[in-house]
Amino acid sequence: MTRRTDTHPDVTDPRVGAPFFSTWRVGTPERQARAVEAVAHTWERRPWPTAGLLGYHLYTGHDGSTLLHHSRWTSEQAYEAFVRTHRQERNDEIDTAVPGIERQWLGRYRRHRSRERAAGDTRVPGLIVTVRIDFEPGAAEHRADWVDLVLKSLADDPDGHRGLIAAHFHLSTDGTHVLNYAEWESARAYDESVAAPEKESWERVRTYPGVKGFTGSRFTHAVGLVPD
Template identity: 75%
Template structure:
């Protein structure tokens, strides 16, 4: 069966072969809450669809309008099998409870590198930030080098990034962008980093050749579902 968990997911789990991130637009904070409740009810009353789904987490956007979904699959084929056998009945039940949900995008990724939590760090993230970085053309090699530069810049400023608990960089399978899923201690810690003066390392990150656009979003963990 499906059960709820308060524990945040571990994007570095070596069993994950296909991490998926998707966005729903629901319109208002009240509809965010209603949709999260509907997702929880829908999944809890059904058996867990497959052991190849390691976890499914939903996040409420601080914009008051969106939900982000993060699902951890052992491989893309497992997801495709779920779509054929189990997805539609869940979608129908959720849409009946909260009509008018707009399913904006499903992104397929491969995990590339992480700045993992320090050993013994048991803090609960107060803020989840995703940053999507688009590149010109199909720039797989550039994406990896850019991520390496980011991690080098973070490691070079440990005091300034003390509120950053972890950062997990994913490469889109279409070759176009990078998605960073980051756990922050608090919104204040994140704001402090944004307001800090730039450094040479961060200028190299920001002016990297082929960089096309950057989009950041802020979330709170709203629902975690795992197999019982």
């Protein structure tokens, strides 16, 4: 069966071969809450669809309008099988409960590297920040080196990121961008880090050859759905 959990996903779980992220636009904070409940209710009423899905997590956007979905698959083939046999009836039930959902995009990824949680760090993330880093056409091969530079910059500036619990860098399978899923202690800790004077190493990150732009969004973990 399917059960709810408040526990955040273990993004470094080696069983996850195909992490997916997607967003829905629902319009208002009230509809965000209704959509989260509709998804959870729809899934709880059904058996867990496949052993190839390790977990499904929803997050409410601080813009009051969006939902972030993070599904954790063993392989893309497991996801495609789910689409053929289970997805439509679930979406239909959710759309009946909350009409007018705009499904904006679905991204397929491979986790490349992480700045992992320190040993003994038991903090629960109070804020999730996703940053999409777009690269110029033909610059896909530069993405891994860019991630390496970011991780070095984080290691060289521990005081400037005290509120950062972990950061996980995913390469899109279409070669266009990197997605950073960052776990922060709180919104305040993140704001303080952003407001701190920029060091030279971060200037190199921002101006790295091939980087086209950055898009950041803030979320709060709303619910996880996992096999019981």
